[in-house]
Amino acid sequence: MHSLYGRPWWKVLHQKLHRRRHGYYPFQLQAIEESEAKVVHSHGGNSGRRNFRLARRMGLPHCVSFYGADIWKGALNPECLADYREMFQTSALFLVEGAAMRDKVVSLGCPPGKKVQIQHLGIRPEQIVFRNRVVEGEAEIHVLMAGRAIEKKGHLCGLQAFHRVASRHPQARLTIMTWGDKVDRVDRIDRLKDYVVEWGPWRIGSKLSDNCHTPKVPPVHAAMPSLPESQCACRQW
Structure with missing residues (x-):
């Protein structure tokens, strides 16, 4: 891993000045040479x-x-x-x-x-073996919704859909991992306050996903959400 993060400020300044003039950072040249x-x-x-x-x-x-x-x-x-x-x-x-x-x-x-x-990034569902997942008794069902709090990510639509589910399955719980200029709008859906268990930033996504049963991705436009995609692959949701 080669990065500017964590370097002394004067080294970062030197790198940025060089990039402004030449179009690339000096440390990138070193990284390419070292990695062949x-x-x-x-x-x-x-x-x-x-x-x-x-x-x-x-x-x-x-x-x-x-x-x-x-x-x-x-x-x-x-x-x-x-x-x-x-x-x-x-x-x-x-x-x-x-x-x-x-x-x-x-x-x-x-x-x-x-x-x-x-390059299609979607999965081939016919190659995935179905696994019936059952929640015993009245155990809580945890759903994770992730993405920036902007209109195209569809959080408001997702929350409205989750409200319909929660009205029929009161043991459902929603974890929201988000940030952005629309967080306050998402937070104002009062009727869901008893079902939304946690808010969290992007950087703790893996931690939040450990306790969730399924991801919820409600974008307004067709999209390929990278976080749920990778976690589905790793955790076989």
């Missing part, structure tokens, strides 16, 4: 903007995975769009989650064809 990396992968378009000059400097192929807002919102920012267009010409591969995002990437200047590939 063969490819630079950027998780998200914003990371791609920061890394394509680094990959070019090191003579390595650069792969970028787009996930949503990084490409749709980024297209509205002239500075971001200029970086993307340069990145599209110099980087080797771009991974997207569907045809609509692929077409959007191409419309912004990426050459069509093999340079943009669709």
Whole structure:
């Protein structure tokens, strides 16, 4: 793990000044050399903007995975769009989650064809053996809802749906892991105060999930929620 976090402030300042001038951090060069990396992968378009000059400097192929807002919102920012267009010409591969995002990437200047590939991140349910999970007697049923408290994540819809469940199954309990500018709106659903057992920030997600039976992901738009996805894979919810 190579990171700026935990380094003395003067070293961080030096790294940031170098990045402002050259487009990458010096410690990234060291990390690539020490690991003998063969490819630079950027998780998200914003990371791609920061890394394509680094990959070019090191003579390595650069792969970028787009996930949503990084490409749709980024297209509205002239500075971001200029970086993307340069990145599209110099980087080797771009991974997207569907045809609509692929077409959007191409419309912004990426050459069509093999340079943009669709990588579906969803699971194959037919390959997963069903496990019937039973809660004995009147034991509590714990549900975890995670994500930023913004409109598109659908927390208000999720809380309304959970209220319907709790009215029929009073032993149901909801744990909410969230942050953002809409937390106060989520917190005002008074009729759920007896069922919401804990609020927590993102960083304690694994701890909160240990005691939950199922994740609840109610996004307004189609999405691939990374935290519940990874925890489902690890814990076989």
